[in-house]
């Protein structure tokens with residue numbers, strides 16, 4: 365790292381990524397497409413870097429949230445299929461069609477807008493129709509779906525590429541009755557679409573949790589998000605998996621990301637001295653503290669103030685005082701010989717210690733998804749192995 369001009373960086377492991385993808389490839393039936401979800405800057409891992417890893421693993425479909433993410437991938441030369449799973453507004457439609465980006469569509473007005481634009485460009489637009497099955501987010505069902513299908517029949521330059529949905533309650537439970545209920549609704553609407561004369565479309569429903577523990581949700585494609593990064597969607601998913609397959613995490617998913625920084629300054633302070641804004645921490649003994657150049661604007665949650673810990677010389681050093689925008693203070697009194705520029709691990713391994721995104725999440729009152737997705741895109745990515 366000595367040549368680098370940054371004091372905090374994210375390491376992403378190519379071999380860990382490959383291992384996770386191989387695991388999922390091994391679980392899917394032949395003919396089921398493994399699409400990777402790389403929205404939110406690939407959950408903080410770096411969208412372009414992860415797209416390269418995925419490309420090296422032979423991945424043929426990327427899912428992103430927005431057209432602008434899709435355009436960044438096209439600009440970097442990725443020729444894979446790209447599916448935008450978030451809403452697109454009308455003025456983005458032309459860019460989508462021109463760049464062969466597949467889009468979520470479940471509104472007749474937007475449908476005709478796509479059809480007109482595709483006609484004027486002499487192209488066909490591929491849409492993914494989202495079915496409302498019980499999550500009550502995006503998607504349509506019942507009469508609204510019937511009306512949409514009638515309009516779709518009139519469109520000459522729109523292809524129904526896929527029909528899909530999203531589970532509401534797989535991650536948070538080991539009881540999958542609600543997921544089964546959603547699948548039943550999905551299948552009913554699919555039969556209706558077939559009866560209306562459509563065929564040859566793909567179907568997809570599963571994200572990481574369903575892909576990991578629930579094989580009959582795979583249909584033609586799986587949308588793999590957090591698990592490709594080596595993180596479990598939840599404890600419940602992990603438990604459901606090991607109850608069925610019975611082996612430890614080291615054999616299954618490997619975290620791809622580590623977040624590191626270096627110490628900026630070390631100093632000694634006296635018993636009774638306060639640390640940081642609000643004087644929220646007071647030393648009870650003469651102490652040695654270290655200042656690290658990361659804070660909440662980097663994605664280190666302010667709720668970790670007086671709660672979190674980092675690794676220095678392979679030992680845990682507690683966060684003391686409030687986390688500031690770009691600075692955090694840690695207590696290194698019990699760690700010998702700490703000096704400026706020593707490496708600090710915020711997420712990842714050092715010596716025989718490890719800090720997992722899940723541990724950080726628990727301390728900050730959130731989930732691993734949020735811990736990684738909120739890592740600032742300013743933090744440079746370094747590819748390792």
Ligand SMILES: *Cc1c(COP(=O)(O)O)cnc(C)c1O
Nearest residue numbers: 401449530571572587588589590
């Ligand atoms: C984010 C997202 C996913 C990925 O979910 P994970 O739990 O991270 O696998 C899948 N599908 C849709 C529609 C999403 O928005």
